Amino acid sequence: MPTLSHESTTEDTQLRSEIDRSLRHPVMFFFTSGAAWLAVSLLLGIIASAKTHSPGFLGDCAWLQYGRTFPAHINALVYGWGAQAGLGVLIWLMARLSRQPSKNAGTLLVAGHIWNLAVLIGTAGIIFGHGTGKHWMEFPTFVWPVLLAAYAVIAIWSLIAFRVRRGDHIYISQWYLLGAILWFPWVYLTANLYIHVFDVHPLMAAAINGWFRQAMVFLFFAPIAIASAYYITAKITARPIYNYAYSVGGFWALAIIAPWAGMHVVMGAPIPLFLQNMGAAATMLAAVPLLFAGVNILKTAKGQANLASHSPSLRFTVAGIFGMIGVAVLGVILAHPAAARYTQFSLAGYGYEVLALYGFFSMCMFGAIYFIVPRITRREWLSRRLIRTHFWFSVYGVLLIVLFCTLLGAFQQGAAQENHIQPWKQAVMSTYPYAVGTTVAWCAILYANLYFFLHLTLMWLRLGRRSNHPTLLRRDHSAIGPHGLEGDELESAGA
């Protein structure tokens, strides 16, 4: 619990609430529309996953086939949910840490609508058969410049907020946010130019595509999630970052290593060898900064198990950090050439992406959203039960998907494919139980996120609780806790 020295002064609180107020519309818009896209993506993901084990599911309509629902699912997840949740957290956190209220909420909101429209058109484009077939870049080619322009309009204000920040000290989260702001346009523009505009050899385009996906994870999603985790953990536990020097070192290590990663997806293809080996080695090396950031954050939260079980923000964040360590370890295993032999053409890559996007990034974003939304709406979350459902179904869902896709299914499928005397169909059939399991796990995650979307929408409509007490996930042992009535008890007591 905070000691006196941690408590905020009135001026601080005024500034914070001013910042929260200035950003409430764009941030809530990003979160809520992101959550809606997440639900859409999960629905598409379930259809795509079901198609892998029951091809007759939903009949023969062309727009529900795996070849369209799967790219629509992953693109809606990346651009509809991931980027929007990331942008929402990014602009709020940068404004808070730079101590500058936003003066451009209207611009952000307009750009946010354009972003959503572009994602909608892109997803519809994929569903109606105009996808480009480049993983994570399947939107029809006219969509990417629109997304990039909308991004530029949104992110430039965070850059400016950083430039005119109050106080000289740059908090570690600001480093990561600044990195994400600048890396996304670099990665996104480079990949799209090389793949969609320049006349690049198709094989090289596939390698660039692999680099793009890894860079999106390491240089956009991961920095935002780590920034949020450093912030949430330090904020809620009211403790200093365990080792601040290491956190800064981790940032620079990621900045140096991560841009090299990714081209190992085409391991063995006739492109220059050092690209593939560098990609594999960098993906493995990137585990070091992720591991150090993860340990640093967990050490900061250490001994606060009570707090982590009470606070939804901290609980989601800690789960996300465990997801990050999982990403780091899996990266080392899957990128190693010895494993690539089995996993390169299997489900493993998908499992890794799901872990990175959901188990790591999204969990951190949920943590941030549970923290931010009560501040910008000035209402408390309605129900701890909805939050708990969201948490547990998410955790179990993503654990099962990673287990089925990345470990069991992938190595079994890979080994069956290596045995080329058997028909290839047999290799596919050997993953049947895991494919069914993946569908079930996606259903659990969809269940969790339908409640999340509902909860968030109610908060957006300002139907949250008016209360002095946060919605915590557990009751204290005494009937009336040390801080008086809490959470739902306040309502039932008619307060």
Added chain:
Amino acid sequence: MSDPSTNRPDLDDNTNVITDATAANRENHMFTEGAEPISLWVILGGALIVLVAGGVIGNSFFDFDHFVRKDYVRASAPGAASASTQPKAALDAHMKAGQKAYTACAGCHQPGGEGNASYPPLANSEWVTGPSLRPAMIILNGLHESITVNGKPYNGNMPSMGSGMDAKQLAGVLNFIRNSFGNKSEMLVSLEMAQNALDLSKERNGGQMTANELDADYKKDIEGTPLDPQTMVDPKTLLPVAAAE
């Protein structure tokens, strides 16, 4: 919350800024000065990752063969049908079969087909590269008495090589000598042609050939359809396989 200095009306609510922004009000300050030591196992874990990743770079950074099997052909899995059953071009298959059979010839005609003082060369010899029936009859029946090859007379004695020889071996060895040592023939001797030659030799029934008899009766191509060198054939049977397969 009851601090009078903050009792400023909010813009759209009539409530006090601070009272309404309770979430912001209960926030903690941030501290950044932490400098606790990172435990040893984290350092060791990081070192292990660096070691493994370094292995990937150090081992094989520019070594293509380390990852890619030669010619992109998989080695056969244990118990699998061998890669030698894959169809291949007729020329390659025949040359391979013929090269094996040619070991019986190499003693006299030499591995390079150049011959020696007693035995005539096969390289660049009109008897080999000319009409295909003459070399077939020599192989199947042998040859004695004088023969002039490339303007040089030879008086060797070649025994019959035909006993137990089947169409596959004959076609193989014919195609081999007609396409080795610098020799080159447009079309290959097919199995059908080789069988016809075998039948013809059987009809003749006996004795080594002479150069005169060859020129008189057998200076022509073997009957039958010759084989295009690029036709895909089964390397075991040398029979053409359907292109669609």
